[in-house]
Amino acid sequence: MIYKEVIPTLDLPKEELESFATAVNDRFANPYIKHKLLDIALNSCSKFNARCLPSLLSYAEEKGELPKCLTFSLAAFIKFYQGEMKDGAYTGTRKDGTQYPLRDDADVLKFFADVWADPDAGKVAQAVLSHTEFWSGRDLTEVAGLLDAVAGYLKEMETKDIKDIMAELI
Numbered sequence: 001m002i003y004k005e006v007i008p009t010l011d012l013p014k015e016e017l018e019s020f021a022t023a024v025n026d027r028f029a030n031p032y033i034k035h036k037l038l039d040i041a042l043n044s045c046s047k048f049n050a051r052c053l054p055s056l057l058s059y060a061e062e063k064g065e066l067p068k069c070l071t072f073s074l075a076a077f078i079k080f081y082q083g084e085m086k087d088g089a090y091t092g093t094r095k096d097g098t099q100y101p102l103r104d105d106a107d108v109l110k111f112f113a114d115v116w117a118d119p120d121a122g123k124v125a126q127a128v129l130s131h132t133e134f135w136s137g138r139d140l141t142e143v144a145g146l147l148d149a150v151a152g153y154l155k156e157m158e159t160k161d162i163k164d165i166m167a168e169l170i
Contacts, residue, residue, distance in 0.1 A: 001069035001170070009058035045108045045134055048077050053135065057143065066145055068169050074146075075153030076162060078128050081112035082119070095161070108134075121154035122147075 002021045010017055052070060059067040083092035083102045090102040090109040102109055115127045125147055129140035141147045156165055 001067075001073070005059055005067035005070050006055045009055040009062065043104050044077055044080065045104055048074065049135055060143060060146075066143075066149055069166075071146065071149045072153050072165065072169055075125075075150045075157070078112075078124065078150065079154060079157050079162075081109075082116045083109070084113055084116075121158070122151045125151035125154055 002024065003018075007014070007017045007021060052073060056067055056070040056074065059070065080092065081102060081104075083090050085091075086099075090113060091099045092102050093099050102112075111131065112128075115124055118124075126141060128134070129147055129150060132139055153165070
């Protein structure tokens with residue numbers, strides 16, 4: 001994804017971008033670095049908007065099609081925020097039944113809890129993508145094909161494991 005969908009959208013020297021991508025990959029491959037995914041996921045809503053969405057939108061504009069992995073990552077981000085208030089904290093639940101804490105601004109967590117109260121993939125995708133407060137004032141339902149793609153991935157995640165979907169994409 002980094003090499004095929006992100007780097008082509010950035011206006012920096014290719015060598016610099018490839019060096020950065022290699023460093024990121026090396027860091028994640030380093031078994032001595034213990035950076036938990038749930039810690040990285042802290043405040044994912046603003047992180048996705050600032051770090052991933054610009055590449056997704058640039059790719060779509062430049063290529064005239066949606067980047068598959070970035071589009072899937074948007075759907076996976078939305079799925080990650082599927083949770084509810086339990087014992088005074090927002091909590092998500094994995095397919096295996098284990099729970100994880102959702103950590104973001106209170107209004108973001110409440111929004112997602114309210115949206116996921118009706119787990120219809122199309123309605124969830126519509127509500128999240130049209131929530132302009134998340135996307136720097138932009139209504140993402142206006143991006144050609146994005147609503148259907150995100151809703152499709154959310155629907156697919158109901159029956160398939162995320163790892164299996166990713167394997168098909170890459």
